[in-house]
Structure formats: C-alpha cells, structure tokens
Amino acid sequence: MSAHASTDVPILECSGLRKRWPDGRVALDDASLVLHEREVVAVVGPNGCGKSTLLAALAGLETVDAGDVRFRGVAVALPRTGARPTKSDEEAARRHRLRIGVVFQSYGLFPHLSVGANCMAGPRHGLGLAANEAERRARAALARVGMEEVFGRAATELSGGQQQRVAIARALANDPDVLLFDEPTSALDPQRTREVGALVRSLAAEHRRAMVLVAHDLDLVRDAADRVALMEAGRLVADLPVKNFFATSDPMIRRFREHGKTVD
Amino acid sequence: MPKADDPDALTGFEIELMDAIGRALDLRVEPVLGDWLALVDLMKSGRADLAINGFEVTEERAAEVDFSAPYYVYDQQPTIRAADRARFGDFASMRGGADGTGTFVPVATLNGAASVDVLLEFGWPREAIREYDDGLAPYAELKAGRVDLVVQDGVVAQYYAGGDPELVNLAPLGQTGTYAALFRKGDAALRGEFDRALAGLKSSGELAALYRRWKIWTPEQASIGIVERVGDSVATGGSETAAGADGVDAARAFAWPAVLWALAKACVNTILLTVLAMPLAVVVGVALAIAMRSARRRIAWPARAYVALVRGTPLLVQLYLVYYSLPALGLWLAGEIPSLAAILDVQAALTWPAFLVAIVVLAGNYGAYEAEVQRAGLESVPDGQRRAALALGFTHRTTLWRIELPQGFRTMLPATINDLNSMIKDSSLVSLIAVPELMQVALGIGKATFMVPAVLVAAAAYYLVLSLVADRLARRLAAARGLGIVPGAQRGALAGGAR
Ligand SMILES: Nc1ncnc2c1ncn2[C@@H]1O[C@H](COP(=O)(O)OP(=O)(O)O)[C@@H](O)[C@H]1O
Numbered sequence: 093m094s095a096h097a098s099t100d101v102p103i104l105e106c107s108g109l110r111k112r113w114p115d116g117r118v119a120l121d122d123a124s125l126v127l128h129e130r131e132v133v134a135v136v137g138p139n140g141c142g143k144s145t146l147l148a149a150l151a152g153l154e155t156v157d158a159g160d161v162r163f164r165g166v167a168v169a170l171p172r173t174g175a176r177p178t179k180s181d182e183e184a185a186r187r188h189r190l191r192i193g194v195v196f197q198s199y200g201l202f203p204h205l206s207v208g209a210n211c212m213a214g215p216r217h218g219l220g221l222a223a224n225e226a227e228r229r230a231r232a233a234l235a236r237v238g239m240e241e242v243f244g245r246a247a248t249e250l251s252g253g254q255q256q257r258v259a260i261a262r263a264l265a266n267d268p269d270v271l272l273f274d275e276p277t278s279a280l281d282p283q284r285t286r287e288v289g290a291l292v293r294s295l296a297a298e299h300r301r302a303m304v305l306v307a308h309d310l311d312l313v314r315d316a317a318d319r320v321a322l323m324e325a326g327r328l329v330a331d332l333p334v335k336n337f338f339a340t341s342d343p344m345i346r347r348f349r350e351h352g353k354t355v356d
Numbered sequence: 357m358p359k360a361d362d363p364d365a366l367t368g369f370e371i372e373l374m375d376a377i378g379r380a381l382d383l384r385v386e387p388v389l390g391d392w393l394a395l396v397d398l399m400k401s402g403r404a405d406l407a408i409n410g411f412e413v414t415e416e417r418a419a420e421v422d423f424s425a426p427y428y429v430y431d432q433q434p435t436i437r438a439a440d441r442a443r444f445g446d447f448a449s450m451r452g453g454a455d456g457t458g459t460f461v462p463v464a465t466l467n468g469a470a471s472v473d474v475l476l477e478f479g480w481p482r483e484a485i486r487e488y489d490d491g492l493a494p495y496a497e498l499k500a501g502r503v504d505l506v507v508q509d510g511v512v513a514q515y516y517a518g519g520d521p522e523l524v525n526l527a528p529l530g531q532t533g534t535y536a537a538l539f540r541k542g543d544a545a546l547r548g549e550f551d552r553a554l555a556g557l558k559s560s561g562e563l564a565a566l567y568r569r570w571k572i573w574t575p576e577q578a579s580i581g582i583v584e585r586v587g588d589s590v591a592t593g594g595s596e597t598a599a600g601a602d603g604v605d606a607a608r609a610f611a612w613p614a615v616l617w618a619l620a621k622a623c624v625n626t627i628l629l630t631v632l633a634m635p636l637a638v639v640v641g642v643a644l645a646i647a648m649r650s651a652r653r654r655i656a657w658p659a660r661a662y663v664a665l666v667r668g669t670p671l672l673v674q675l676y677l678v679y680y681s682l683p684a685l686g687l688w689l690a691g692e693i694p695s696l697a698a699i700l701d702v703q704a705a706l707t708w709p710a711f712l713v714a715i716v717v718l719a720g721n722y723g724a725y726e727a728e729v730q731r732a733g734l735e736s737v738p739d740g741q742r743r744a745a746l747a748l749g750f751t752h753r754t755t756l757w758r759i760e761l762p763q764g765f766r767t768m769l770p771a772t773i774n775d776l777n778s779m780i781k782d783s784s785l786v787s788l789i790a791v792p793e794l795m796q797v798a799l800g801i802g803k804a805t806f807m808v809p810a811v812l813v814a815a816a817a818y819y820l821v822l823s824l825v826a827d828r829l830a831r832r833l834a835a836a837r838g839l840g841i842v843p844g845a846q847r848g849a850l851a852g853g854a855r
Pocket residue numbers: 113114119137138139140141142143144145146854855
C-alpha cells in the first residue's frame with residue numbers, strides 16, 4: 093500500500109490515452125493511470141486488452157492518437173500517430189526514456205553483445221557515460237540480480253531465467269526513476285518463474301523506485317503491488333489497493349481473479 | 357607520349373617501331389594497352405595520344421581520326437588447312453570455281469578489318485564471312501573445321517599460320533593496303549613529328565632491318581619509301597636467322613613453369629582488386645541501404661534509382677563507360693565550357709588510372725547488390741531490438757549503428773561472403789580495360805603462344821583456389837571477430853520487445 097500522501101505530484105501519470113491500430117482496432121481507449129513516488133502498481137487484465145501497449149506508451153515507445161503522459165507533472169512530448177517528430181521533441185522523448193526502465197516480456201537482450209555489453213549499453217550510449225563508469229554501473233546492476241559472474245558471456249548462452257535477470261540488470265544500470273515490467277515471468281518455466289518472481293518482489297520491497305508491474309501471476313501481484321489496476325479493452329476500469337483487490341466481491345473483479353476474464 | 361597498343365606479341369614489331377620513333381623524337385613512349393576495337397576509344401578518351409596496331413588506312417576511319425604516313429604495306433593472305441591443298445588448288449576454286457557459279461566456302465577474318473571489304477569485292481556473300489575479335493581465333497576456327505578459309509593481312513597470317521604445319525598460306529591476293537598510326541583529329545603537331553621520325557627510319561634502313569628481324573619484310577615495302585641498305589642486309593642476314601628467337605619465336609615460346617608463375621603473379625592483382633573493392637562495396641551498400649529506407653524521398657529515391665540502374669545494366673558496360681567515356685566527356689566539357697577548363701583540367705580529373713577505374717566500378721557495382729543484402733539484413737532485425745535500444749535512451753542513429761546494422765550484417769554474412777566470392781571471378785571482366793589481373797594475363801599468354809584453352813584452364817584453377825580460400829578466410833575472420841554465422845532459430849528465440 094502506498095505510504096504517500098495523495099497530494100504528492102505523481103511521478104508518472106497518463107490521462108486520456110487513445111490509440112487505434114492501422115487496421116482500426118482500438119488499442120487504448122481513454123486510458124488513465126497514476127503512479128506515485130516509490131509506489132508499485134500492478135496492471136492486470138485479460139490477454140490482448142492493451143497492457144503492453146499502455147506500458148510502451150508510458151515509456152514513450154509507442155505513438156498515440158490523443159492523451160498525455162506526465163513525468164513529475166510535466167507533459168512528455170509523446171510520439172503522435174502520423175506526425176514526424178521535431179528534433180527537439182525526439183530529444184525530449186529520449187530524455188524521458190532515460191528515466192524509465194523497461195523490462196520486456198521476451199527480454200529483448202542484444203544477441204550480438206556480451207552480457208556486460210548489454211548492461212553497459214544504457215549507461216554508455218543512453219546516458220553518455222565514460223566506458224569505465226558504464227562498466228562499474230553494469231557490474232553493480234548485475235550484482236544486484238545475482239549475475240555478476242556472467243559479465244563476459246554471450247547473452248545468447250544463458251537460460252531464459254538468466255536472460256530475464258540480465259534484462260532487469262540492464263534496465264537498472266541506467267538508474268531509472270520508474271521501472272516498467274511487462275509480464276516478466278510469463279515466458280519462464282515454474283522454477284525460473286520463482287527465481288525471477290523473487291527478484292521482482294525484492295525490488296518492489298525496496299521501495300526505492302516506482303514500478304508498474306504488468307502480470308498474469310496474481311501471487312506475484314499480491315506480494316509485490318501496493319495497488320492493482322484492472323484493464324479491459326484499452327481502458328482502466330478499476331483501480332484499488334491490493335488488499336481490496338483480493339477481498340472485493342465486485343463481480344467483475346471476482347470473475348477476473350477466478351477465470352482471468354472480465355466478461356463471460 | 358602514351359600510345360595505345362595491343363598486348364599481343366603479334367604487335368611486337370610495332371612496339372619496337374615505337375621505341376625507335378621515341379628515341380628519334382627524344383620522347384618517353386609509354387604503352388597503354390587496350391582491346392583492338394577499343395584502341396580508338398582509348399585515344400579519343402585522351403588516355404593515349406596515338407594508336408598503332410595494324411590499322412589499315414580506310415576512308416571510313418579517316419572521318420574519325422587522322423592517319424600518319426604509312427609505315428607498312430600489307431597484302432591479303434589466304435590460308436587453308438594443309439589437308440585441303442588438293443581440294444582447293446587455288447583461290448578461285450573457293451569462290452565458286454572459275455566461272456563463279458559454284459559455292460563460296462565459309463571464311464573467317466578479323467572483325468572490322470579491310471579483309472572484309474576485299475572478300476565482299478571478291479563476291480563473298482555476307483553470311484559466308486565470319487568475323488572475330490582477335491587475329492588468332494580465325495585460325496583456330498579453320499583448324500576446327502568451322503570454316504575452310506581465312507583471309508587476313510599478311511603480317512597476321514605470317515605470325516599465326518606461318519609456322520603451323522596444319523596450315524598453308526596461299527599466294528597473297530595482290531590487294532595491298534597500308535598500315536598507319538592513328539591520331540586524334542587535329543593533333544597535327546604530334547603527327548608531324550611522328551612522320552618526320554618515321555621518314556628517318558625508312559631512309560636509314562633501320563625500319564627494313566626491323567621488319568626482317570620480325571620476318572615480315574616484303575619487296576612492296578619499297579613503295580612507301582622504306583630503304584634497304586644492301587650491305588647491311590647481307591651482313592645481318594645471316595645472324596638474323598639465328599637471332600630469330602628474339603622476335604617471333606621468343607614470343608611463341610611456351611613453358612608451363614613460367615606460365616604458372618606469371619599467372620600466380622597476376623593473382624596478386626586479382627586479390628588486390630577484390631580486397632580493396634569488396635570492403636568498399638559493403639560500405640557503399642550499407643550507405644545505400646540506409647538511404648533507401650529513409651522516410652525522406654529526396655534521399656531514398658536517388659538511392660533506389662542508383663541501385664536499379666546499376667543492377668539492371670552489365671558490369672562490362674559500366675567498366676567501358678567509366679574507362680573510355682568519362683575522359684571523353686571531360687575532353688568535351690573542356691571544349692564546351694572554357695571557363696571550367698580555366699580553373700580545372702576536367703579531362704585529367706575524369707581520366708582515372710585503369711586500376712582505380714576497376715576498383716571504383718567493381719565497388720560501385722557490387723555496392724548496389726550489397727545495398728539489397730544490407731537492406732534485407734536491416735529488415736530482418738526484430739522490432740523488439742529497436743525498442744529495447746530506444747528504451748535504454750539510444751537515439752535512432754545510435755540504434756541503427758550499434759544494434760540494427762551489426763545484427764543485420766551478421767544475419768546477411770553468408771550473402772556477403774557469396775558476393776565476395778562472385779567478385780573474385782567478376783574481377784576478370786576488368787581485363788577489358790587492360791588491368792593486368794589473372795584473366796588479362798592468361799589471355800595475353802594464351803594468344804601469344806596459341807595455347808588459349810590450356811592457359812584458360814590453368815587460370816580457372818587459380819580462380820577456384822582463390823574462391824575457396826576466400827570463403828574459408830572470410831568465415832574464419834568472421835568467427836574470430838565474434839560474427840559467427842547466426843542460425844535462424846536462435847534469432848527467433850531472442851526476438852524481444854513489448855508485445
Ligand atoms: N503492432 C501492432 N499492430 C496491430 N495490432 C497490434 C500491434 N501490437 C499489438 N496489437 C494488438 O493490440 C491488442 C493489444 O495488444 P497488447 O497491448 O499487446 O495486449 P496485452 O499486452 O494486454 O496482451 C492485441 O489485440 C494485439 O493483437
């Protein structure tokens with residue numbers, strides 16, 4: 093549960109996000125979400141409801157048709173559908189991405205680089221740090237996820253669970269203010285799910301940085317999140333403290349808890 | 357004074373003639389070799405100041421170029437197979453018999469030579485005349501039985517058929533003409549000097565001695581003022597036979613170790629061409645691939661047009677145009693735009709050495725193919741990779757250079773190695789512009805020694821070895837640099853991204 097007063101300026105919020113895919117299907121439909129400093133919010137919802145698209149929009153990686161994303165109250169120059177961004181908008185979006193760490197569902201490690209180089213990539217080419225400082229950060233981040241010994245290995249040699257931990261380290265190496273997780277355990281077997289789940293739980297328990305956690309695994313949500321937002325068809329339809337989410341008798345939330353669906 | 361000449365040993369006497377003229381004029385003679393039909397282009401392009409290669413004085417040519425005074429009188433020489441001596445007793449029997457009603461035998465000759473006109477005058481139908489691009493091929497065709505007669509000028513016939521027991525030269529046809537050197541139209545100063553020096557060689561007896569040494573002396577030479585110094589001729593006559601090895605025979609001597617060594621040395625140029633042109637082609641290809649994918653039409657369109665144009669036209673044509681026509685364009689520009697000529701020697705700026713032309717054209721041509729390869733590579737990189745890089749704060753440009761290009765290049769490495777392999781063999785086409793690489797040297801030796809097939813097989817073996825070694829080396833190098841060839845399955849498993 094958030095320990096912060098509601099009068100605090102949210103670290104990250106979005107309001108009225110709308111997006112249609114080129115084929116006309118709705119991806120985001122007036123999506124709004126608020127994330128406070130050091131808060132962990134879980135976003136849950138049925139498959140294909142737009143969770144990944146929402147995360148990408150929050151990170152400034154997805155074009156939107158309408159709506160805003162604000163970082164500490166300041167609107168981010170989001171890429172807009174059909175418009176070529178100006179140089180300064182592009183640079184502003186890049187600065188925004190530097191503050192947001194993203195852990196993708198399928199890791200997204202760079203296969204042509206070593207583990208160390210994957211983790212140095214952000215500090216080196218994103219933050220523009222010198223090589224030795226970037227390496228120091230990469231090693232520290234790998235140590236945080238318990239993977240310091242694979243620094244020189246090829247990223248492709250690792251197991252799925254190890255790759256996901258390296259992907260988390262890669263995001264941490266930029267020291268972002270917000271971490272976005274997109275179903276970090278869904279591609280893993282039960283054993284690896286436990287390992288990575290433990291890592292996500294411990295990062296959440298630190299309360300060092302705000303997190304948005306898109307997850308299917310409701311046990312992970314129960315352990316890690318302060319709040320839960322339920323998404324359906326591109327829209328956030330419920331938003332409540334984690335205890336209430338698991339206690340409420342609201343029929344839609346119950347249906348989702350029990351069957352993973354919001355409608356029959 | 358650069359001059360155009362054929363590398364063929366046949367023209368050895370002309371090379372000696374030019375040396376003698378160079379000495380007389382106190383000029384440095386620098387041979388520029390070229391294909392027979394290209395010699396005129398070579399001269400027009402300004403790459404050479406004069407061309408000398410058995411050019412007959414004809415009116416058609418006089419419209420394009422200026423001629424020197426004649427330096428040799430030739431006659432048309434019919435040649436048949438020795439075995440046919442009984443069948444074709446005399447020349448008349450091959451052109452429809454005494455009454456001219458029978459059939460005309462198929463005849464071979466040099467493409468564009470005066471012999472073609474002579475044959476037409478003798479009544480040969482066009483379809484019975486086969487024309488070849490070099491002087492040796494007609495005799496090979498005669499021996500192979502594809503034609504029954506060769507008519508070429510006496511010098512050529514003497515060189516190629518004179519010592520061949522399978523062939524006999526019949527009596528010359530009495531259709532004499534003269535050889536002269538060619539000059540660019542209006543280059544009267546050089547032509548005057550050349551003629552002056554030639555006149556000196558004619559009257560001193562030096563030219564007659566030279567022709568004797570090359571076994572092409574005939575009494576008709578006197579008709580163009582070539583003087584034989586009788587005392588000399590007798591005195592040197594005896595030793596000439598012994599010294600014959602200096603001329604014709606030396607040119608014909610064939611020894612495998614020497615030939616293989618010469619081919620091996622020529623491989624160095626083939627390797628050098630590929631080693632310089634292929635990396636350039638990859639650079640050109642990457643640049644074009646990036647440009648082709650640009651959202652800006654001003655950038656994408658010219659790149660696409662270049663790739664379409666270069667991939668859609670033969671490498672041979674591209675080589676020819678850049679080597680011969682670019683300098684000619686410079687010459688024309690200098691004439692048309694004097695203000696430009698005042699600040700820049702346009703012709704010199706557009707006249708690149710043959711080796712440079714070869715590198716530029718090979719790199720430019722293969723660059724167009726590599727553009728498609730690298731574009732496919734870029735398109736094969738999963739979108740998740742781009743997103744992951746952007747999420748780390750990469751700019752689009754850094755993403756392209758650090759993530760997309762290295763992965764695309766790696767994926768397409770087999771295709772690039774394939775291009776490298778093709779280039780080794782396509783580099784043989786630059787023999788057209790007389791770069792002394794493997795093919796050029798092999799053809800030169802083959803024609804001079806009548807061993808074209810054997811030497812070509814040897815050259816082919818060298819190409820095979822080069823291509824196998826290049827494949828191996830490229831793969832090793834790639835593996836050593838951590839660019840092991842990525843199997844597709846691995847790639848799919850790593851396709852990352854927000855989905
Ligand atoms: N690039 C795309 N183009 C078109 N449709 C897409 C694209 N990406 C996702 N979608 C569709 O948008 C919907 C929402 O996708 P997503 O945000 O990935 O859902 P979730 O993460 O909640 O499962 C899905 O129906 C998906 O098929």
